[in-house]
Amino acid sequence: xxxxxxxxxxxxxxxxxxxxxxxxxxxxxxxxxxxxxxxxxxxxxxxxxxxxxxxxxxxxxxxxxxxxxxxxxxxxxxxxxxxxxxxxxxxxxxxxxxxxxxxxxxxxxxxxxxxxxxxxxxxxxxxxxxxxxxxxxxxxxxxxxxxxxxxxxxxxxxxxxxxxxxxxxxxxxxxxxxxxxxxxxxxxxxxxxxxxxxxxxxxxxxxxxxxxxxxxxxxxxxxxxxxxxxxxxxxxxxxxxxxxxxxxxxxxxxxxxxxxxxxxxxxxxxxxxxxxxxxxxxxxxxxxxxxxxxxxxxxxxxxxxxxxxxxxxxxxxxxxxxxxxxxxxxx
Amino acid sequence: xxxxxxxxxxxxxxxxxxxxxxxxxxxxxxxxxxxxxxxxxxxxxxxxxxxxxxxxxxxxxxxxxxxxxxxxxxxxxxxxxxxxxxxxxxxxxxxxxxxxxxxxxxxxxxxxxxxxxxxxxxxxxxxxxxxxxxxxxxxxxxxx
Amino acid sequence: xxxxxxxxxxxxxxxxxxxxxxxxxxxxxxxxxxxxxxxxxxxxxxxxxxxxxxxxxxxxxxxxxxxxxxxxxxxxxxxxxxxxxxxxxxxxxxxxxxxxxxxxxxxxxxxxxxxxxxxxxxxxxxxxxxxxxxxxxxxxxxxxxxxxxxxxxxxxxxxxxxxxxxxx
Numbered sequence: 001x002x003x004x005x006x007x008x009x010x011x012x013x014x015x016x017x018x019x020x021x022x023x024x025x026x027x028x029x030x031x032x033x034x035x036x037x038x039x040x041x042x043x044x045x046x047x048x049x050x051x052x053x054x055x056x057x058x059x060x061x062x063x064x065x066x067x068x069x070x071x072x073x074x075x076x077x078x079x080x081x082x083x084x085x086x087x088x089x090x091x092x093x094x095x096x097x098x099x100x101x102x103x104x105x106x107x108x109x110x111x112x113x114x115x116x117x118x119x120x121x122x123x124x125x126x127x128x129x130x131x132x133x134x135x136x137x138x139x140x141x142x143x144x145x146x147x148x149x150x151x152x153x154x155x156x157x158x159x160x161x162x163x164x165x166x167x168x169x170x171x172x173x174x175x176x177x178x179x180x181x182x183x184x185x186x187x188x189x190x191x192x193x194x195x196x197x198x199x200x201x202x203x204x205x206x207x208x209x210x211x212x213x214x215x216x217x218x219x220x221x222x223x224x225x226x227x228x229x230x231x232x233x234x235x236x237x238x239x240x241x242x243x244x245x246x247x248x249x250x251x252x253x254x255x256x257x258x259x260x261x262x263x264x265x266x267x268x269x270x271x272x273x274x275x276x277x278x279x280x281x282x283x284x285x286x287x288x289x290x291x292x293x294x295x296x297x298x299x300x301x302x303x304x305x306x307x308x309x310x311x312x313x314x315x316x317x318x319x320x321x322x323x324x325x326x327x328x329x330x331x
Numbered sequence: 332x333x334x335x336x337x338x339x340x341x342x343x344x345x346x347x348x349x350x351x352x353x354x355x356x357x358x359x360x361x362x363x364x365x366x367x368x369x370x371x372x373x374x375x376x377x378x379x380x381x382x383x384x385x386x387x388x389x390x391x392x393x394x395x396x397x398x399x400x401x402x403x404x405x406x407x408x409x410x411x412x413x414x415x416x417x418x419x420x421x422x423x424x425x426x427x428x429x430x431x432x433x434x435x436x437x438x439x440x441x442x443x444x445x446x447x448x449x450x451x452x453x454x455x456x457x458x459x460x461x462x463x464x465x466x467x468x469x470x471x472x473x474x475x
Numbered sequence: 476x477x478x479x480x481x482x483x484x485x486x487x488x489x490x491x492x493x494x495x496x497x498x499x500x501x502x503x504x505x506x507x508x509x510x511x512x513x514x515x516x517x518x519x520x521x522x523x524x525x526x527x528x529x530x531x532x533x534x535x536x537x538x539x540x541x542x543x544x545x546x547x548x549x550x551x552x553x554x555x556x557x558x559x560x561x562x563x564x565x566x567x568x569x570x571x572x573x574x575x576x577x578x579x580x581x582x583x584x585x586x587x588x589x590x591x592x593x594x595x596x597x598x599x600x601x602x603x604x605x606x607x608x609x610x611x612x613x614x615x616x617x618x619x620x621x622x623x624x625x626x627x628x629x630x631x632x633x634x635x636x637x638x639x640x641x642x643x
Binding site: 231 | 369373378380381382385386388390391392393394447448449452
Binding site: 395 | 516517519603609612616617618
């Protein structure tokens with residue numbers, strides 16, 4: 001496979017990057033770590049004329065304390081930095097737990113948080129070489145008009161397959177986006193559109209610049225469980241993140257459950273907070289929430305494991321993560 | 332599912348280079364492990380669905396257990412300097428060894444490869460269903 | 476095909492080449508700089524054969540665009556020891572059977588070098604984790620762990636020899 005011919009621009013400021021994106025519209029593709037974008041470029045999933053390398057933008061790096069005790073993670077923070085950050089380990093363990101499962105150590109050295117949040121959706125019929133896809137006449141998402149997963153359908157079901165986003169959803173994280181009209185911040189839950197074709201609420205001329213973790217979710221117990229066939233390198237086939245705040249008497253004060261890789265978006269399980277807050281641990285309650293997690297997930301035949309098994313594992317992981325977070329603190 | 336340890340003894344005739352023989356045994360066991368548990372070429376109407384190393388999953392360091400190799404030396408008068416093969420024999424033995432270990436651990440026989448957690452779960456459910464059906468007084472469940 | 480001047484610091488030397496801006500670091504190393512130690516295994520950042528050190532950190536050169544790494548110190552497997560000498564890591568792999576067909580070996584050497592540079596005496600679990608982005612089809616990884624352990628011993632022996640009193 002080969003790279004499409006393109007110009008490489010290396011802006012050193014956010015403004016410059018945004019201008020490049022605005023000037024080149026759909027012809028521009030942002031690149032940071034490259035672990036997701038470069039294979040996709042070689043498969044000819046995108047055909048940009050300009051690659052905008054944002055690595056030189058210093059202000060996008062690192063973890064800093066922001067206003068009101070929030071934590072700001074620059075978009076270029078590497079996944080290795082997240083896994084090794086004592087601050088995150090102490091205050092936001094669910095994010096560390098999730099980031100530690102992403103691919104393997106070498107990919108984490110390159111991959112960035114911003115990139116992990118903007119991953120392309122994945123499907124067995126889409127993540128293939130140009131040669132492979134051409135033989136089929138493409139698919140709904142790229143170069144064709146048929147969905148091979150749900151023939152006859154007009155919706156793309158490619159699964160959003162990242163690990164950090166579900167963890168961030170359980171921390172009420174916000175994503176900061178910069179475009180020609182300035183900066184805007186939105187809850188991460190609104191960033192994902194649950195559409196395999198148009199996965200994120202990011203304009204062609206916009207850039208994810210930071211992620212904010214609010215002070216109020218610091219210290220929440222949390223854990224992430226991931227289904228994969230191989231213990232390294234693999235994308236998730238299903239994943240569940242849980243955070244809990246439990247008071248001294250064992251009553252749940254705050255709860256979030258999020259699932260990933262079983263829909264075109266990472267999603268919060270809406271019923272979880274409603275049902276768990278104010279309650280004490282019971283196996284029956286945890287089962288009920290795990291069942292709600294299954295109903296939120298709609299896996300289709302987009303990956304190696306079957307939808308039946310992935311649903312089953314969403315239930316198991318939700319139950320297990322809730323039990324661990326409730327009983328053992330930061331398990 | 333996790334394989335804790337594999338011990339392989341292999342008759343290689345005269346071990347011409349013992350370190351290489353051990354390496355060959357361990358490598359063969361590793362390939363057998365992959366074939367037994369996670370490697371699969373998935374076809375759909377003549378198309379290979381997983382033509383990459385990302386989707387055709389050979390084991391990483393994290394799933395590969397400690398492999399202990401034992402060289403069983405003999406002399407093969409037909410072989411060069413008394414040597415036999417040391418390349419693939421241990422691969423073939425690894426797959427049934429793992430299948431048997433699974434049967435020993437959870438009591439179900441899986442006879443298609445790879446033996447995935449999904450297949451084991453389905454087999455366990457099936458077994459439970461049969462047991463519920465056979466639970467009439469006087470029977471012993473009938474599992475072998 | 477438009478070419479650009481690309482300046483790379485590779486194995487301590489400044490190299491200038493004319494190549495398309497989007498050319499991958501792996502291809503530049505292999506085709507333009509004749510450093511064929513780094514291998515192409517997978518094309519999709521999932522096997523580790525192409526690993527190189529970028530400012531001391533092991534990365535995958537098959538998903539790195541060369542022109543984006545012009546400010547970095549790149550070390551390939553050819554550069555982990557001076558010409559004619561072997562790094563303890565190379566000695567370990569050569570002696571203890573860490574290489575069979577050898578295709579994955581450059582990637583393993585780079586990942587091992589990075590590990591031992593940061594953690595000179597890792598546990599088996601730490602070695603496993605550090606090497607978990609690298610796939611090997613031949614060895615079953617056991618003799619690779621032996622090679623890493625031998626590399627640790629050789630490095631310690633060299634350190635001891637360095638600090639030992641001269642003469643005697």
